[in-house]
Amino acid sequence: MAQFELVMPKMGESVAEATIIKWTKNEGDTISADETVLEIATDKVDSEVPAARAGILEKKLFKEGEVVAVGTAVAIMRDSSSSEPASTPATKPAPEKTESPVAQNISAPAVVASADSTGRFYSPLVKNIARQEGISQGELDNISGTGKDGRLTKEDILNYLPQRSKAPAPAVVSNEKIAAPTIKSEVVQSKPAPVISLNAGDEIIEMDRMRKLIADHMVRSKQTSPHVTSFVEADVTNLVLWREKVKKEYEKRENEKITFTPLFVEAVAKAIRDYPMINVSVDGSNIIRRKSINIGMATALPSGNLIVPVIRNADMLNLSGLTRSVNDLALRARENKLQPDEISGGTFTISNVGSFGNVMGTPIINQPQVAILAVGAIKKKPAVLETPQGDVIAIRHMMFLSLSYDHRVVDGSLGGTFLRKVADYLEDFDLNRPI
Helix, strand or coil, X not given: CCEEEEECCCCCCCCCEEEEEEECCCCXXXXXXXXXXXXXXXXXXXXXXXXXXXXXEEEECCCCCCEEECCXXXXXXXXXXXXXXXXXXXXXXXXXXXXXXXXXXXXXXXCCCEECCCCCEECHHHHHHHHHHCCCHHHHHCCCCCCHHHCCCHHHHHHHHHHHHHCCCHHHHHHHCCCHHHHHHHHHHHCCCCCCCXXXXXXXXXXXXXXXXXXXXXXXXHHHCCEEEEEEEEECHHHHHHXXXXXXXXXXXXXXCCCCHHHHHHHHHHHHHHCHHHCEEEECCEEEEXXXXXXXXXXXXXXXXXXXXXXXXXXXXXXXXXXXXXXXXXXXXXXXXXXXXXXXXXXXXXXXXXXXXXXXXXXXXXXXXXXXXXXXXXXXXXXXXXXXXXXXXXXXXXXXXXXXXXXXXXXXXXXXXXXXXXXXXXXXXXCCCCX
16 A cells, blocks of 8 residues: 555653644645654653655644544555555545544543643643543642643542542642642632733743743742752862863764763762762652662753753763763753653752853752752852962862752751762862773
8 A cells, every 4th residue: 555654653661642732744745754744742841753754644633732642643644656646536535434443542532732720731631531530620730740840640640539539528638638839839829910011012922831831840849849059169170170181082082072061960979879868759748769860951942941851870870971971862952852751750950050151040949859959150260279388379160059959858967968079079070080
């Protein structure tokens, strides 16, 4: 047959379905191999679906906004070398028959993915489960999400259902047993939105979907965790001089540029080994200590939005491995080619505010983690050095490190000593370290 199917690709072990955001091609369009046909969104990341081979888009099987299971055909394509016309009479109702059963394979009727009045995004599958279980919008808003940017996943709502059946009426729960973050959320929702006045020349710009998710995630993080931020100033002169000495040889040997980021990741991974209670999450009154050290690195996208790809088991990688991972993830993040599993599972996050020329920052914790490190710009400054001959003033490469942490489980002693340990690893960098 000259026809072939374009299927929803597998996007990671944790992803079972995706929402079609936009068709970039129309029926009848000729499409080259590897050319993007549609854009999709999961609970974690947006992606593009390319054509596996060249052909003509004959029929779309789903509309924009519909949810589609992984492995399901989303379109029928026809070999462009075929002389068959696009609309073959009588013998080609197959796509028409295929559409209905395919749609029925989805867990619930296809509906448009949407955000509620608070701006929180809900996938069609989550919305359908909520409707079937009689979960109100207010109750849905108060369920904690473990997906990207705090999004509510299918697993979250299914795990919530047994607890809901054992709980008393929602009104009693909200008064007596609800967690502090949810109470705050309700208080915020009860306040009327402020009236924003517009002046001549003002422009109204609607947030894109990713910006809405980021905004929601940031607000929820502040409502969940009492933030405390500690600061240290580190002398990273040896680090700077070492990189300057080896960067050309390293690039020639490894075909990779070595930046400061893998050096920061290495220091953080070592410090987490020394202070494992910084590598935890909070589940009600329980503390979950993470075995793996998975470090996320906040990456700015060309759109101005932010994404956090994760370096898994960072403590198990040598410097070359860290450099390769950092460069690869950063490049594919900017090209919108990350897989959903590559931005999930982080246990600690680093944000490089120095890349924007800032000397320090007070980052917001990336839930459900309990700490995030901001590294500032490296600046030459006069500093006092202690020598056997007495104190001297010298020009040194200095930088600020700032750690925001969840004061429910990380007190000033742990947060402060951990931050100091990171600075110590950077300051004590071996200037003669081989590459």
